[in-house]
Amino acid sequence: MENDDVAIEVEEMLKKAQRLFATKSCCIYRVPHIIRQLNEDAYTPTVVSIGPLHHWNSRLISMEGHKQVYCQYFIIERSEASLSECKEGTAEDDVIASKPWMASRVGHDLLLLENQIPLFVFEKIYNLAFPPLLDAGGEFPSFILLAAHAFSCYNKQGLSSPAASSVAHFTDLLRYFYLPPSHTTRHLRKPEALVLGHSASELVEAGVKFQVTNKSSHGCILDLELEHGTLKIPHIKADDATEIFLRNIVALEQCHYPHDHYILDYVIFLGHLMKTNKDAGVLIKAGIIGCIFGGDYESKVANLFGGVGKNTVVSTTSACYLKFFNDLDDYCIHPWHSLMATLRRDYFTSPWKTAASFGGIVLLILTVIQTVCSLRQV
Template sequence: MENDVAKEVEAMLEKAQPLFTTKSCCIYKVPHQIRQSSEDAYTPVLVSIGPLHHGNSRLVTMEGHKQFYCQHFIQRSEASLTDLVSCVQQLEPQIRACYSEKIELTVDELVKVIFIDCCFVIDLFFRDYERTTEDDVIFSKDWVWNRVSDDLILLENQVPLFVVEKIYNLAFASRLHGGGFPSFMRLAISYFSYFNKQGVLAPTSNSIAHFTDLIRYFILPPSHKRPLRNDGPLVLGHSAFELVEAGLKFQVNKSSHGCILDLEFEHGILKIPHIIVDDFTEVWLRNIVALEQCHYPRHHYISDYVNFLAQLVNTNKDADVLIKARIIQSNVSGHDTSVAKLFRDVDKNIIVVNHNANYLQICNDLNAFYEHPCRTKIATLRRDYFTTPWKTAASIAGIVLLLLTVIQTVCSILQLIHS
């Protein structure tokens, strides 16, 4: 007699599916251990894009406005509504495979969500590019535009970029062939120009998965300049304030060409590119780091940068060192937030398997710099005798008094000898 439990197990296993297909998946629910430290940093405030936050009651208000943008895009389009929707229908299996979570929407429901959101994004970018923003609820209020833009770079709030481009290319097929009409990637680069400090030109469409990935692409150095990666822990034994006590100097790296990751150390000077740290910095850093954890587990260059700064800027004193050197421009508000806390928080619960080889070398060199016997003594003297104005004044007075005593003693001895 066949075992009933075995039959049930067999039936269950026949329905089993992998969590996600590694090659196709590019849009992830942020892992719980990372997400729990700051839910708000991964959750859209005004507008949902894609299926993961679709239906959230907090975001319903913008649904009507998204449909208004979609309607305006269809009026611009050369292709019919039927052709545009059919395009998304054909891509539905590929779209579904891009998400790490099981999408609890029917085929038709998912097609509608993706279509409306893609059309909304295209029309939004067009309005920004053409500066046709008068009397528009998003562009007429700075706080709304900022919130929408912030929501568009969240890892959980994405649609695959290839779908948006397919719709765009179908809608403007004849105009794109002329050469004067902007590509969708050109619109996206213009919209997110704040992050494009290196002046990156349009990447190939198949190299960028979505907008979070595009922001990461802006921050990375060009592919031919990306450092090698080596195993081994990234350990900086001493913070910025301690290194300054040992005689290290900090300078802004002006030869970085806009790449914030480009650190240099030579001749007792650590050069770090300028970075503006404000209330939104934690959000975009967190989402890019989360993307690297899920999608680039062996090429996490931004995670390395955050980890290095978290060790270098361990306290408010350390942050003050970099602010004074004009490396960090701090626009952080609130009593419970600081530059040091920001980098420490983003660095929490991050798992890495290798590191930027340049950073490993810099850490080794900085540790050796501090641990040189002369510098260790200098650091000890500064820490014990020159940490506050009163200690400095007392130490100088003590040294002067000692010198005077020595001089007086020498004079007394010389006087005895001559007498």
């Protein structure tokens, strides 16, 4: 092949080149394969697709007809309805609302990262459909307010609705609900491994007490405290839905917030705490983990929190978590705490060992007393 032909072929090839992400404002992503392969079902819709990535998935075809019915109802009836009429929609003729299992699955599907439409698209359609009502003195709710209400079960902190411009889509809204109200920007740009040298059961041996954060607090799952050897962690439910929302928020942070992975930090921390089934049992007994699994539930909890953070990339380090990890390790290696941990591990692990150790101590004390008395008599 001549040089000119090669040059022409290369030019043609380059013209067809496409960016992996079209613009910096991209907010809908395919979950990276290295993460997705760990649990593909956690990222795949089971009932309905609303975004482009799973459109016409053969498993979701049955919902397409229902979507058209909803669209027809929205265009023909709802856009012409008054506010009072909109409030009187009934569930009897609603195929989703009339079947609780389907409503639950649809709710889960709408939170998946791969199953999204940008929020501004919903907002524009909504504003076009109800312009007179939206202009009627603010009586009619905005779309972001409706979305926040629809997913209010995830808003444990009772946060006010965010500005529509600050939320990319429903998965991003879910992440917003789990961030602390006054989260600060991360100022350690050089990634440093967050490694906790002691698991939950080892921390207990060293004298650390686990306690669920007071439920009267603002309810943020990231609200961790270490005070006078007591580790306070907010309550979190552990079931299949927990794994789904944690996996999708972590995937969103990996793709869209690579330098602000607050939820990933939390998952990594719990993963370090629960390295074994025994460790998971410590947090369950303390009321920190509300386990809804059956069977070998301790193993399932440990696998859940240990698996969500796998194959992720940490590009920044949270100064708060780094101090937290260091303080826990320092507490455990303190000479007195280390000695107590050794005593608990070697001599007080069971009632029989405790009784034998106590008897040995008493015998030693009596021997010392007898020896002192004998010396005095001499």
